[in-house]
Amino acid sequence: MHTGLLASLAAFITGLIESLLGHGFAAQLIMVLLEIIAIFAVISLAVIIQVYMERRICGFIQDRLGPNRVGPFGLLQTVADMIKLMSKEDIVPEKANRLLWGMTPMLLFIPAALVYAVFPFDEGAIFADIGIGVFFVMAIMSQGVLMFLIGGYASEDKYSFMGAMRAVAQMLSSEIPIAFSILAVVMVTGSLRMSDIVSAQTNVWFVCVQPLAFIIFIIAMLMETNRTPFDLVEGEAEIIAGPFTEYSGMRWALFFLAEYANLLAAAILTVTLFLGGWQGPFLPGIIWFIIKVLIVIFIFMWIRWTFPRTRIDQMMALSWKVLLPLALFNIMATGIGIYIYKWIY
Amino acid sequence: MIKTETYQLSMGPVHPSTHGVLQVLLTLDGEKVIKAVPCMGYLHRGIEKLMEQRTYFQCLPYTDRLDYVSAMNNNFSYCHAVEKLAAIEVPEKAQYLRVIMAELNRIASHMIFIGSLAVDIGATTGMIYPFRDRERILDIFNELCGARMTYSYIRIGGVKNDLSAKIIDMINHFLSALPSMLDEYNDLLTGNEFFQHRLKGTSLLSAEQALHLGVTGPMLRASGVNYDLRKENTYSSYDDFDFSIPLGKTGDNLDRYIVRMQEITESAKIIRQALDGLPEGEFTAKVPRVLRPPKGEIYDTLEGPRGEVGYHIVSDGSAKPYRIHIRRPSFINLQALDTMCRGYLVGDVVVAMSTIDPILGEVDC
Amino acid sequence: MSYFAKIFILLIAATIFPIMAMIVPLIIQPRQPNKEKNSQYECGVDTVGRNIIRYRISYFLYAIIFVVFDVETIFLFPWAVKFNDLGLFALVEMFIFAGILAIGLAYAWKKGALTWK
Numbered sequence: 001m002h003t004g005l006l007a008s009l010a011a012f013i014t015g016l017i018e019s020l021l022g023h024g025f026a027a028q029l030i031m032v033l034l035e036i037i038a039i040f041a042v043i044s045l046a047v048i049i050q051v052y053m054e055r056r057i058c059g060f061i062q063d064r065l066g067p068n069r070v071g072p073f074g075l076l077q078t079v080a081d082m083i084k085l086m087s088k089e090d091i092v093p094e095k096a097n098r099l100l101w102g103m104t105p106m107l108l109f110i111p112a113a114l115v116y117a118v119f120p121f122d123e124g125a126i127f128a129d130i131g132i133g134v135f136f137v138m139a140i141m142s143q144g145v146l147m148f149l150i151g152g153y154a155s156e157d158k159y160s161f162m163g164a165m166r167a168v169a170q171m172l173s174s175e176i177p178i179a180f181s182i183l184a185v186v187m188v189t190g191s192l193r194m195s196d197i198v199s200a201q202t203n204v205w206f207v208c209v210q211p212l213a214f215i216i217f218i219i220a221m222l223m224e225t226n227r228t229p230f231d232l233v234e235g236e237a238e239i240i241a242g243p244f245t246e247y248s249g250m251r252w253a254l255f256f257l258a259e260y261a262n263l264l265a266a267a268i269l270t271v272t273l274f275l276g277g278w279q280g281p282f283l284p285g286i287i288w289f290i291i292k293v294l295i296v297i298f299i300f301m302w303i304r305w306t307f308p309r310t311r312i313d314q315m316m317a318l319s320w321k322v323l324l325p326l327a328l329f330n331i332m333a334t335g336i337g338i339y340i341y342k343w344i345y
Numbered sequence: 346m347i348k349t350e351t352y353q354l355s356m357g358p359v360h361p362s363t364h365g366v367l368q369v370l371l372t373l374d375g376e377k378v379i380k381a382v383p384c385m386g387y388l389h390r391g392i393e394k395l396m397e398q399r400t401y402f403q404c405l406p407y408t409d410r411l412d413y414v415s416a417m418n419n420n421f422s423y424c425h426a427v428e429k430l431a432a433i434e435v436p437e438k439a440q441y442l443r444v445i446m447a448e449l450n451r452i453a454s455h456m457i458f459i460g461s462l463a464v465d466i467g468a469t470t471g472m473i474y475p476f477r478d479r480e481r482i483l484d485i486f487n488e489l490c491g492a493r494m495t496y497s498y499i500r501i502g503g504v505k506n507d508l509s510a511k512i513i514d515m516i517n518h519f520l521s522a523l524p525s526m527l528d529e530y531n532d533l534l535t536g537n538e539f540f541q542h543r544l545k546g547t548s549l550l551s552a553e554q555a556l557h558l559g560v561t562g563p564m565l566r567a568s569g570v571n572y573d574l575r576k577e578n579t580y581s582s583y584d585d586f587d588f589s590i591p592l593g594k595t596g597d598n599l600d601r602y603i604v605r606m607q608e609i610t611e612s613a614k615i616i617r618q619a620l621d622g623l624p625e626g627e628f629t630a631k632v633p634r635v636l637r638p639p640k641g642e643i644y645d646t647l648e649g650p651r652g653e654v655g656y657h658i659v660s661d662g663s664a665k666p667y668r669i670h671i672r673r674p675s676f677i678n679l680q681a682l683d684t685m686c687r688g689y690l691v692g693d694v695v696v697a698m699s700t701i702d703p704i705l706g707e708v709d710c
Numbered sequence: 711m712s713y714f715a716k717i718f719i720l721l722i723a724a725t726i727f728p729i730m731a732m733i734v735p736l737i738i739q740p741r742q743p744n745k746e747k748n749s750q751y752e753c754g755v756d757t758v759g760r761n762i763i764r765y766r767i768s769y770f771l772y773a774i775i776f777v778v779f780d781v782e783t784i785f786l787f788p789w790a791v792k793f794n795d796l797g798l799f800a801l802v803e804m805f806i807f808a809g810i811l812a813i814g815l816a817y818a819w820k821k822g823a824l825t826w827k
Contacts, residue, residue: 128714238362316826
């Protein structure tokens, strides 16, 4: 059977463990735990790389250098920042609801990590290839807003509270366009399983089949991940830092971690749904996957450092009056298109 | 019955986008602004009082510290008032030099405006470019008088020193690079759909309202009132130059931005003409070592980048002014904040504050 | 082990991971709380009034329409999966369904539900 690099590696390790422990529950459990560690390692490493990327790209866009002092080319800057954040005092606002307030950053990490369960990193390299993959991602991704709401509410702070309310508005705008643009992809594929969606793109990427859905998806993803044209939740010029105004030190770092984990998830989702996933000629799947994801992340960052922020009513109008009708139209057009395609062949 | 309630939110003094230590007390209904009250005084240093204890020459550095992003214009205004009071004739060359520096400083000040507006709207990159280009003006000033912010270059009776060939070269280089800089801002900001949407039709200030509030400068002209002291009440040598006054139509935020953008071009025009026609002669008049203006008072206003910079000086015939009152344009323009914000959203307050372009050193004096 | 069991283990691990991340800072961080530091942030001045208020959410009607659309999305997904097998019937049905959605959206739009109040 032809499998990717990652899957071969996993098979090798499984063989190793099974030779030690024999076939059984223990071996399976250890394998699952190893996979989970791999996922966390990917997230942590990706956050470090993304923060570095963001600063460097931002620096070059803004005609300056960005961090270049800590380590070679400033590569260790994020690590230094992490250490600094860890050693900072944990300031607990006195009026805050301590339990909810303290829980929020930890809870926020759960949906951010959970979506990685269904991402195909390479051929056969999916943690859990469940039949409702895309639906699972949509369901889990939108849980993040709950944490923002809880955090903003429990901080007992007007700016946080406003930020929490804005987070809800943001979710209201992003969910439906995302769902409808994914729907068009699902119609073409006929499956919600992530691996099926990737293998359906062997001949032609869905970005060519569904260009409109792709654009809608990218814009809605920017809303979902709170990035600049739509970073109203933390619009620092208006409401300081939104729901995480009161957080400092490691708790704030966890917000940060979740934010970049979400950005990576958005990029991976874009690549999987529209850009052919890990598929590509000559190079191994995982290399193609990394290249594509980095390009998509770069585009997200490029957008962030170019555009100004929208106003909240404008964002909702954009979502409901432009993206949603377009997405509905796209579904109808896709339906007709598929029917005509079947009728011809 | 359950009702939503209004609440009071204090924006500032420690807020990322209040341009200094300004407090704006917002009364909000959800995101909608019901009332916006600017509370000043966090940066009060008592400059007017301090000036009473200094001689006329010693007062000059205080004017630098009012509007610290356009110190030249403050120097200019103060010196102009004192000269009028003491009846000192300023040589023509000094007048030309003053105009050149005041206009250069106006460009620098408007660049700060563009940058801070961009960052308040969320376009961080839009901030970096004007600030980078402003650096070139500061280099010119640095070469000219050794200071980058508090120049004290314009002195009573003239200016501190003459232009060297190097400075003329630097100014020419800057002026030839200016159109490409403006193109860059236009590409990044003016032409951007999001940017236009944020600015268009928000914080309207009609001509009538603006006049009632005593608003001056680009803000007034954005509302469509053609009032510029450089034309209305020609001072120094502005008569010699050919330039136009850009006007807005509706008085919304976009107009205030566009007017300032166009003013940069007009200022560049003036500088070029002044450099070409730079007369020969002395750069400063003969001023007595101890200046004792005759008893009397004077009020004199000049057009600064933010509006009318006025100095009311009362002299009792001694070497120190009896009383100085300064008409600070930012202070008076800031009174329009409430009118500009009512009924708009929180995001618009920040933009309105940016387009007023207050400098808190000047507001609190 | 089924896929959902694996996801459940991931869920538990994802709950533990941030708690672990909080342990090191707990040991090394300084602790010097004082009243001013621990006060609620409101730009350096004391808060006036309550902080959690009956907030006017101007997007209330958006939220109601959102619920409608979100529920409809759930219906649309199974249909989209089986679209290829159902043939012409599904196409017509889709037109009716999406048409109802579009008309509903247009109605809400016309009634002014899609405005920020």
